[in-house]
Amino acid sequence: MPMIINGREEPVPGDARVSLLDFLREHLELYGSKKGCNQGACGACTVLVDGERVLSCLALAVQYEGREVTTIEGLSAGGSLHPLQQAFIDHDGFQCGYCTPGQICSAVGMVDELRRGVPSYVTDDLTGTDVGFGHDEVRERMSGNLCRCGAYNGIVDAITDVYAEQGA
Amino acid sequence: MIELTYARAADPDDAVRRAADGTGRYLGGGTNLVDLMRETVEAPSALVDVTGLSREIAPTADGGLMIGAAARNTAVAEHEAVRSGYPMLARAILAGASAQIRNMATVGGNLLQRTRCTYFYDTDGSRCNKRTPGDGCDAIEGFNRMHAILGASTACVATHPSDMCVALAALDAVVHLRSVSGERTVDLCDLHRLPEDRPDIETVLAPGELITAVELPAPNPAERSTYRKVRDRSSYAFALVSVAAALELDGDAIVGARLALGGIAPKPWRARRAEDALRGERATEATFLTAADAELADARPLPGNAFKVQLARRTLAAVLQQLTEGERS
Numbered sequence A: 001m002p003m004i005i006n007g008r009e010e011p012v013p014g015d016a017r018v019s020l021l022d023f024l025r026e027h028l029e030l031y032g033s034k035k036g037c038n039q040g041a042c043g044a045c046t047v048l049v050d051g052e053r054v055l056s057c058l059a060l061a062v063q064y065e066g067r068e069v070t071t072i073e074g075l076s077a078g079g080s081l082h083p084l085q086q087a088f089i090d091h092d093g094f095q096c097g098y099c100t101p102g103q104i105c106s107a108v109g110m111v112d113e114l115r116r117g118v119p120s121y122v123t124d125d126l127t128g129t130d131v132g133f134g135h136d137e138v139r140e141r142m143s144g145n146l147c148r149c150g151a152y153n154g155i156v157d158a159i160t161d162v163y164a165e166q167g168a
Numbered sequence B: 001m002i003e004l005t006y007a008r009a010a011d012p013d014d015a016v017r018r019a020a021d022g023t024g025r026y027l028g029g030g031t032n033l034v035d036l037m038r039e040t041v042e043a044p045s046a047l048v049d050v051t052g053l054s055r056e057i058a059p060t061a062d063g064g065l066m067i068g069a070a071a072r073n074t075a076v077a078e079h080e081a082v083r084s085g086y087p088m089l090a091r092a093i094l095a096g097a098s099a100q101i102r103n104m105a106t107v108g109g110n111l112l113q114r115t116r117c118t119y120f121y122d123t124d125g126s127r128c129n130k131r132t133p134g135d136g137c138d139a140i141e142g143f144n145r146m147h148a149i150l151g152a153s154t155a156c157v158a159t160h161p162s163d164m165c166v167a168l169a170a171l172d173a174v175v176h177l178r179s180v181s182g183e184r185t186v187d188l189c190d191l192h193r194l195p196e197d198r199p200d201i202e203t204v205l206a207p208g209e210l211i212t213a214v215e216l217p218a219p220n221p222a223e224r225s226t227y228r229k230v231r232d233r234s235s236y237a238f239a240l241v242s243v244a245a246a247l248e249l250d251g252d253a254i255v256g257a258r259l260a261l262g263g264i265a266p267k268p269w270r271a272r273r274a275e276d277a278l279r280g281e282r283a284t285e286a287t288f289l290t291a292a293d294a295e296l297a298d299a300r301p302l303p304g305n306a307f308k309v310q311l312a313r314r315t316l317a318a319v320l321q322q323l324t325e326g327e328r329s
Helices: A020-027 A083-090 A100-116 A135-141 A152-166 B012-018 B033-038 B073-078 B080-085 B087-095 B099-104 B107-111 B164-170 B272-278 B285-296 B307-324
Strands: A003-005 A008-010 A046-049 A052-055 A068-070 B005-008 B024-027 B046-049 B057-059 B065-068 B174-179 B182-187 B210-216 B223-230 B241-250 B253-262
Touching (some): A052 B099, A100 A135, A100 A152, B065 B080, B073 B080, B073 B087, B087 B241, B107 B164, B164 B223, B164 B253, B223 B253, B253 B272, B272 B285, B285 B307
Parallel strands (some): B024 B046
Antiparallel strands (some): B057 B065, B174 B210, B241 B253
């Protein structure tokens, strides 16, 4: 069974040691997902698998047979930017841009988690279905994506802007 | 990484058959094992993918909860029965790693994750008895800020990194196991062993034995519980000290408490001495500090982590005070 990457079927690599990140970058020439630390500490390699955010550096590609993978290259449709991509530009959500594909994929996954009512460590009421959306919640939920330029304020503003517009 | 074979287990019997010769490793989300393989700390010749096995979270006949070992951490933390009946567990899981890693990591893998001691990872430059038995330990006279103050040995001072396991220890969780010779259960508190002179042997699992589920006993509705983690940055960091606590009060008298500590020992540390010291006493800060002192009496701090004795003492007392005042369950 192939993997579906940004809507295209791709055969799974035969060598089980190939990470999903290396498969994307080295086999499919999708260079948007970045190899920051390659050990699950920075989040630059974040992609979406069946809509959930995961770290492609810690994922063996062979485990994702039959699954739908979306990278930063697959987020925008028809040449127009995804609303989060535009918001990152509008709010200066980056300087060097290296962490940005991971930040944006992560934020897309995070919004879906919020809609599902997944709590976070800073959520006061664990039993509530509406966990709320505030600065502390966004910072906690995005803590798996590091930005060495320190563009966190712009990142939080960009996410908040899009989220507030689209609603939960 | 060395060359290896990969197979997806169709069911638990298939999994244990494939791993019966002891040369393979079970693969969950890969968030720890893939990293260890890349660093050549682990070099299995075969991977048996068990993520297709049970991930069901279902009530048990006696009011508890059975969690399939392949359930992802996020799925457990967001499950309604966990959030309402076992808030300490939901909060512990959410305190660990990042959202991406929690989406990948399985319950079984979380139980078997290995220490984050940097000397254990440093295959080129450091001695480590856990990696190479008899090699020596460079942490004991090295940078040991993150290391253990309880339960360590002269061979190893590494800590167990899991947050989830600390809550499971306090909750009296039971681990369901399967091997080619049959099924058995082990209390979570007995799953991990102390290092003594064999820090490379971390659990009581036999080679090829598979974790299939974690069972939680029925929640005690009279208990308030929570999990607090203290770390070097406010998110996405391993614990310096963490506390899982459940407290049952009758007025200001303590009926009972279930306590476990993380970040300070080679295994999830059930604090039974502190529990004994609390039972029947009045719920005051002085009582809480006395109980913490009882637990920490055997602490053997290293030069880099002596602060953990006070930190564990004060965090334990603060969490009990919080529960006494009825703040956030």
